[in-house]
Amino acid sequence: MSGKLVIFNHPLIHHKLALIRDENTGTKDFRQTVSEIGMLMAYEVTRDLPTKKVKVKTPVADAEAYVLEKSVVVVPILRAGLGMVDGITALIPTAKVGHIGVYRDEETLEPHEYYAKFPNIIKNAVVFVVDPMLATGGSVKHAIDVLKARGAKTISYMGLVGAPEGVKKIQEAHPDVDIYLAALDEKLNEKGYIVPGLGDCGDRLFGTK
Ligand code: PRP
Ligand code: URA
Numbered sequence: 111m112s113g114k115l116v117i118f119n120h121p122l123i124h125h126k127l128a129l130i131r132d133e134n135t136g137t138k139d140f141r142q143t144v145s146e147i148g149m150l151m152a153y154e155v156t157r158d159l160p161t162k163k164v165k166v167k168t169p170v171a172d173a174e175a176y177v178l179e180k181s182v183v184v185v186p187i188l189r190a191g192l193g194m195v196d197g198i199t200a201l202i203p204t205a206k207v208g209h210i211g212v213y214r215d216e217e218t219l220e221p222h223e224y225y226a227k228f229p230n231i232i233k234n235a236v237v238f239v240v241d242p243m244l245a246t247g248g249s250v251k252h253a254i255d256v257l258k259a260r261g262a263k264t265i266s267y268m269g270l271v272g273a274p275e276g277v278k279k280i281q282e283a284h285p286d287v288d289i290y291l292a293a294l295d296e297k298l299n300e301k302g303y304i305v306p307g308l309g310d311c312g313d314r315l316f317g318t319k
Contacts, residue, residue, distance in 0.1 A: 114283040114288040131308045137317040148197030187241040190312040212249045217300045222254040235259040242311045244272035247279030
């Protein structure tokens, strides 16, 4: 059985997605909007986080309250995943952040890792792998492989635009991982780009083209 596949259906997310899909949207608005979508998605993605009961003393009386039971670790896949981190950590300020650098070979579309550093709490934390684009799924699959090899047990993936090919790859390789996307698009083109997608997310975020 596969993990959950959630495609967000929220007017604000649709609206912001339209903005970043538009080829006329420049770096400033693109970057800001990717971060805003990250924040909106974080609210939903954290809905099922485990909580524990605590007692707090209000100015009036003792109260039962609930706090997060587990640490949260956000792991952006460099570069483009960085664009969603500020929005997510605005909502979960105590989250730790790990980084994994992966680029996709333009010819073979295979992922190549060039950096990895994670907080040592990943074994017992709830880990969110973050990358706006799920195309062939090679980069996200690689990041999850690495995190599992380092002992992470509770992993979800959140991204903006996915292709059916990428979803299938993650569901087959990591059926325990829930997938959260703002949109599921039609297909990949011959260069491995998502159609209609939004183009090269890293280049649009950082203005490198
Ligand atoms: C892009 C994107 C994903 C990956 C998706 O990164 O940000 O990480 O491609 O493709 P896949 O699902 O086929 O692996 P890219 O390799 O362009 O690197 P960048 O983020 O540094 O621009
Ligand atoms: N990476 C991107 O940034 N965009 C795509 O459409 C596919 C991979």
